[in-house]
Amino acid sequence: MDIETKFTALLRDRNLKATPKRLELLSVVANYNSAIPYSEIQNKLHHFDRVTLYRTLNAMLDGGIIHKASVSSDEVYYAMCREYCTSECHNHKHVHFKCLQCLEVSCVDVTNPIQIQIPNVVIKQVEIEVSGVCEKCI
């Protein structure tokens, strides 16, 4: 099964039409080596109407196909979901790491599972944003 067919299946599974724009957006996000900044998506898809990009991204987020990977309220980054996510539940088991030097953001699996406990509180979701210097920039 080629990549385009895979994206089409992914979309149809979420009751989203597999339009050329959506397939194009997905290939842009998926082919980026790390989490892709919003501005970079815009660059690559400058022929998209601004609102279309906005709505397409929202549809993908809603469908649990991509997720946001922002670190400390900077520009928003996007990445493909690896696990099966839904609108309500983006349950990633990874952390987001941003290199302060090259500004690259990536999804990193953590070996030791992080256990966070807060008394008298029901925890639904935990997002961990790590920043520092990546291997290439040390």
Add this chain to the structure above:
Amino acid sequence: MDIETKFTALLRDRNLKATPKRLELLSVVANYNSAIPYSEIQNKLHHFDRVTLYRTLNAMLDGGIIHKASVSSDEVYYAMCREYCTSECHNHKHVHFKCLQCLEVSCVDVTNPIQIQIPNVVIKQVEIEVSGVCEKCI
């Protein structure tokens, strides 16, 4: 030492002039029972010029007097820094918890220190954003 004197000292320590506006902003942030949403700051300080609020907030963030406490790219929340922070290093040992019901955001100390390790990477900062249901809303 009363609170206003304390804020004045806090500002001067960072080479920031202790102006009425800055003291007012600090008292608004400090008197809020949890992390205060940006919109709430605006409400309470509607007599501030928009740019002044923007610049004042930035100065406080820069000086390590307040910090952002956003959870998942929603509205930005602000809270007083408890530790001694600087522009480069906001080293909080707490996590940010957002109740999905009442939308209140608070800084929570975690008893068990979170140890995150990523191979071949220098970690400078870790932000943990937790969302769920708070005690009052259960």
Add this chain to the structure above:
DNA sequence: AAAATAAACGCAACTATGTTGCAATTAAGG
């Protein structure tokens, strides 16, 4: 206590993203 100075402030202006409505277009199923 008054003057000097460097910072803070308000205003105008511009940029960018978020968001909605509506008409035109198009994907998907029969």
Add this chain to the structure above:
DNA sequence: CCTTAATTGCAACATAGTTGCGTTTATTTT
């Protein structure tokens, strides 16, 4: 191929981010 419901583009509006500049003010110096 035709129907229909979803998607797209355009226009329009809202709000936050950001900069420059002239005026005001907090703090220092005389």
